[in-house]
Amino acid sequence: SQQGEEDPQALSIQEGENATMNCSYKTSINNLQWYRQNSGRGLVHLILIRSNEREKHSGRLRVTLDTSKKSSSLLITASRAADTASYFCATDARGAQKLVFGQGTRLTINP
Amino acid sequence: DTGVSQNPRHKITKRGQNVTFRCDPISEHNRLYWYRQTLGQGPEFLTYFQNEAQLEKSRLLSDRFSAERPKGSFSTLEIQRTEQGDSAMYLCASSLIGISEETQYFGPGTRLLVL
Numbered sequence: 001s002q003q004g005e006e007d008p009q010a011l012s013i014q015e016g017e018n019a020t021m022n023c024s025y026k027t028s029i030n031n032l033q034w035y036r037q038n039s040g041r042g043l044v045h046l047i048l049i050r051s052n053e054r055e056k057h058s059g060r061l062r063v064t065l066d067t068s069k070k071s072s073s074l075l076i077t078a079s080r081a082a083d084t085a086s087y088f089c090a091t092d093a094r095g096a097q098k099l100v101f102g103q104g105t106r107l108t109i110n111p
Numbered sequence: 112d113t114g115v116s117q118n119p120r121h122k123i124t125k126r127g128q129n130v131t132f133r134c135d136p137i138s139e140h141n142r143l144y145w146y147r148q149t150l151g152q153g154p155e156f157l158t159y160f161q162n163e164a165q166l167e168k169s170r171l172l173s174d175r176f177s178a179e180r181p182k183g184s185f186s187t188l189e190i191q192r193t194e195q196g197d198s199a200m201y202l203c204a205s206s207l208i209g210i211s212e213e214t215q216y217f218g219p220g221t222r223l224l225v226l
Contacts, residue, residue, distance in 0.1 A: 045215070098159060
């Protein structure tokens with residue numbers, strides 16, 4: 001079963017705008033990771049945030065984590081057409097090695 | 112390209128046939144994972160290996176599924192007597208356990224269609 005939920009399920013914005021995606025999960029975690037998946041392709045790792053971190057940046061990506069609310073957000077700034085993809089959050093519960101994924105957010109960047 | 116390769120990339124088979132997929136992880140990675148992803152869903156964990164030992168199997172992994180990693184390098188996932196419900200993308204990932212954060216790197220996947 002899926003651990004968490006991404007919100008929204010689909011997001012369509014204009015190129016240059018910022019895109020924000022949210023993820024909620026259910027159990028205590030070690031880390032939370034965000035992945036991108038282009039249609040029909042494998043997953044590309046974007047960023048990992050540890051449970052003792054609150055915010056992390058990587059290029060145009062900003063991730064926040066609120067363990068008290070069991071939620072995370074991914075912000076993509078200055079979006080580009082190439083950012084069009086599905087975005088998944090994944091958690092590894094404490095004591096477990098597997099990743100548990102949400103259902104993903106389908107992001108469309110309109111030129 | 113993450114460095115994880117999977118073969119074949121696509122497989123079409125008839126119901127009842129057996130299929131085998133291969134995953135070659137990043138060479139120094141000691142953990143290897145298999146996931147299954149159906150259309151519109153996130154990947155779901157199937158099983159994982161640390162070196163050659165299979166340490167966890169999901170209840171999704173029925174008796175028709177078997178995975179091996181005989182020398183702690185590449186892995187195979189076999190599905191016997193395939194069913195239409197087995198149609199999915201099968202993803203392999205690898206990671207290196209150690210003192211720092213453990214990122215799983217995914218291969219391109221094998222897309223299976225059972226007719």
